[in-house]
Amino acid sequence: MADKILVFYGSYRADRMGIRLADYLVARLAARGAQPELIDAKAIGLPMLDRMYKEYPKGTAPQPLEELAGKIRAADGFVFVTGEYNWGPQPGLKNLTDHFLEEWFWRPAAIASYSAGRFSGVRSGTIWHSILSEMGMVVVSSTLAVGPISQTLDAAGEPTGPAGDALERSFGRFADDLAWWTEAARAQRARQAPPF
Template sequence: MTFLVFIGSERQSTPPHPPRLGERVARACAVRLEANDADFEFVDPLAINLPSPFKPHFSYAGGRAPQELEELAGKIASAQGYVMVSPEYNHSMSPALAHLLNHFGSSLFSYKPSAIVTYSAGQWGGARAAVNMRTYLAELGCLPVSAMVHVPKAQEVFGESGNYLEETETERWDGYIDRTMQQLLWWAEAAARQRAHGTAEIPAAFTKAPSQRNAPGY
């Protein structure tokens, strides 16, 4: 099973120090996915040239979306689940992550699970952003699992490769992250099995206009 690990940060300047803590947190989650026999691929907003001005993938007629947008759409559609890594901005998710995800409709994410991972350079670990992310990801159709990962003072926990700076903390942090990753794997396996062998018809997912969700007559 392959999962996409979204790095919700574009900042490479200080503060905080060291910069771009999200990359460290994402690497730590990827290590735990591998430890649980899952494959992964990073989605890094710094490596993707998004359209400017903003134009979502589903707005291009006849499959004429920019190549990078088209390739990422294919990866989202084929993945079994998602790990969303985000810092907190104004009690909300990262604008870099939201901007990236807003290019795609829920038809690509639907009926697959997601995991919420937040972090901070301070004491709260991005927990307030996670509350916002639950409703956001539910709207995308990739319902988040109940367990979440929150990392306060991430610069004191992880090194550049996602390693633990204090080896004595390895068992404690592995167990904490695994609780979320193992839930993600369980739901991803269940969802994949249902998509492949389920007898119930899967309703069409939201693709373009919000009016598709309107009540009859409105």
């Protein structure tokens, strides 16, 4: 059974470099036999959080919110691609995730961070770990940290130079870790309903 993996990306900037990493992850996960789908916060365009999905009476949530809730519930796992803004998470990605809560429960998540500089977004990735845990996901220990992004992936999301080679070497462990937890969580949900 192919893992259904949602890859979330949250930059709203005009010259988005992190989309390269999101595209890379979608392509590499698909090459491994998964069924990844890119969820681009900018393309979905949810408003700043006023009312969570669960706060709408059944059948009255805006269509983009309803569709995304269904995709999240149907997914086996998640990858969050996060840039670093002033040592913290991107507001677009945080806003998108905050529209939901129970939909995330009992599935694994992985974090891939990036930046234009040498710190590769790791400070944002570290913050995301605690956020995702609070939202009911099991965060896998393997991470990807990409930087400088422009020297690691070209505009088509293909690895370039020594930094791209390092990313390729790291991806296998990252994907294996996520796949192990995805299979384990799916098997456990089939065996026993979650406790809440």
